[in-house]
Amino acid sequence: MTEDHIVIVGGGVMGLCSAYYLNQRGVRVTLLEQGTIADTASTGNAGIIALGHLPLPRPGLVKQALKWMFDQSAPLYIRPRLDIGLWRWILLFRRACKKEHVDHCMEMLSLLGREAIKCWQQIVEDENLECAYQQCGWHDVYRSNAGREHALRDAETIAGYGFDVQQRSGDELRSADPAFSEDVLGGVCYSESAIVDPVRFMVQLADRLEQLGVTIHQNTPVEELLMENKQCKGVRVSGGEQIKATSVVLAAGSWSSLLTKSIGMGLPMQPGKGYYLDLGCTETSIATACVLNEAFIAVTPMGDHVRLAGTVELSGLNQRIIQQRLDMLLSGAKQYFQGLDTVKVKSQGCALRPCTSDGLPVIGPVPHISGLYLATGHAKMGLTHGPITGRLVSEGILDNKTSLDITSLSADRFQ
Numbered sequence: 186m187t188e189d190h191i192v193i194v195g196g197g198v199m200g201l202c203s204a205y206y207l208n209q210r211g212v213r214v215t216l217l218e219q220g221t222i223a224d225t226a227s228t229g230n231a232g233i234i235a236l237g238h239l240p241l242p243r244p245g246l247v248k249q250a251l252k253w254m255f256d257q258s259a260p261l262y263i264r265p266r267l268d269i270g271l272w273r274w275i276l277l278f279r280r281a282c283k284k285e286h287v288d289h290c291m292e293m294l295s296l297l298g299r300e301a302i303k304c305w306q307q308i309v310e311d312e313n314l315e316c317a318y319q320q321c322g323w324h325d326v327y328r329s330n331a332g333r334e335h336a337l338r339d340a341e342t343i344a345g346y347g348f349d350v351q352q353r354s355g356d357e358l359r360s361a362d363p364a365f366s367e368d369v370l371g372g373v374c375y376s377e378s379a380i381v382d383p384v385r386f387m388v389q390l391a392d393r394l395e396q397l398g399v400t401i402h403q404n405t406p407v408e409e410l411l412m413e414n415k416q417c418k419g420v421r422v423s424g425g426e427q428i429k430a431t432s433v434v435l436a437a438g439s440w441s442s443l444l445t446k447s448i449g450m451g452l453p454m455q456p457g458k459g460y461y462l463d464l465g466c467t468e469t470s471i472a473t474a475c476v477l478n479e480a481f482i483a484v485t486p487m488g489d490h491v492r493l494a495g496t497v498e499l500s501g502l503n504q505r506i507i508q509q510r511l512d513m514l515l516s517g518a519k520q521y522f523q524g525l526d527t528v529k530v531k532s533q534g535c536a537l538r539p540c541t542s543d544g545l546p547v548i549g550p551v552p553h554i555s556g557l558y559l560a561t562g563h564a565k566m567g568l569t570h571g572p573i574t575g576r577l578v579s580e581g582i583l584d585n586k587t588s589l590d591i592t593s594l595s596a597d598r599f600q
């Protein structure tokens with residue numbers, strides 16, 4: 186072990202993976218989570234490790250979203266309210282919905298994705314994590330001509346970045362997985378991607394980190410970053426205890442901007458709420474990981490259960506559930522799969538995607554402040570990019586340079 190002590194704020198996938206790679210380099214690490222590891226956005230997601238997936242900003246999306254603003258059943262719902270931060274975010278997001286910017290996002294997300302899958306394989310194998318990890322790909326499945334056009338347009342873009350893309354007919358999908366209904370017209374398969382049970386991955390990785398010597402404190406909110414002459418020296422947790430550190434990693438997901446604001450740094454982020462529910466495997470035979478194109482719902486078999494997850498809601502930093510939106514997951518899935526009429530829900534909930542206004546994560550040192558590193562803003566791709574982000578955080582802090590050129594992911598771009 187070196188003399189360094191690194192404190193990580195946040196026990197989601199960014200926090201745990203940063204802890205993992207820093208620990209591998211022999212550094213003393215303390216990770217602080219305000220809630221529990223088993224209940225973060227990183228456990229409440231669809232479990233798809235999606236390589237080369239398109240970013241949240243898309244040409245025409247803002248116009249469409251504003252039309253949906255008063256419709257709680259829309260796939261993307263913005264709760265109408267007077268919130269300056271939200272409207273500023275929407276204005277910046279609108280600028281990011283241009284083709285040239287989406288191309289730039291795709292370059293960066295593809296770069297991360299290609300390395301991410303190697304990191305995933307390495308962590309799962311080296312640490313013997315039993316988390317239903319399978320490199321079986323996922324399908325973008327459609328039941329309308331508009332859905333087919335949308336799926337094929339995305340596929341063409343993603344193939345342009347070198348990822349494998351294969352079109353399948355409805356019959357081909359049904360012969361591989363009879364749970365698909367006759368209404369399904371076809372799908373696009375992204376065969377290099379993988380799936381995982383995020384709850385088992387996160388809980389087992391946290392256990393393994395403790396065995397490896399990482400200190401993890403759950404139910405321990407960080408209330409203040411300790412600053413001295415533009416240098417972050419540690420944190421103060423609730424109850425008043427101060428924890429000194431040589432560097433602090435801010436991996437606080439949708440809450441990250443609360444802490445950056447306290448040191449005078451704006452980070453345009455909004456929580457993008459999504460819902461999930463788990464169905465028992467005895468009750469459904471769904472065997473294919475897929476996204477239901479028209480419904481914006483992901484369906485992922487995870488060993489002993491099948492998870493439905495999806496929709497995006499900009500309704501502020503809270504975990505209030507709109508039951509109608511949760512119900513949309515099962516009613517949507519019924520349009521693509523048979524045998525779901527009497528199915529029982531095992532568990533359900535919502536989680537917050539940390540969404541920057543330009544669709545790219547923020548990975549790098551905080552401008553003009555030493556000892557503070559950011560790993561946040563991964564929106565709908567955070568599970569996929571967690572391990573590679575953790576590796577980049579360890580390189581950035583310990584080597585002062587990273588193995589991938591992530592200059593354009595720096596927080597400088599918002600200053």
Ligand SMILES: Cc1cc2nc3c(=O)[nH]c(=O)nc-3n(C[C@H](O)[C@H](O)[C@H](O)COP(=O)(O)OP(=O)(O)OC[C@H]3O[C@@H](n4cnc5c(N)ncnc54)[C@H](O)[C@@H]3O)c2cc1C
Nearest residue numbers: 195197198199219227230231233407438459566567568569
């Ligand atoms: C419905 C849904 C489906 C998704 N599907 C996928 C998918 O299939 N594939 C994919 O790649 N991504 C997916 N995502 C996105 C992915 O889950 C997120 O991008 C990712 O989990 C974000 O990880 P994080 O570590 O940044 O944030 P989080 O998981 O939110 O972790 C941050 C943690 O920091 C803690 N924290 C905050 N403030 C403090 C503080 N002051 N003190 C201490 N702790 C603090 C929080 O409690 C939280 O636990 C999905 C998300 C949702 C909601």
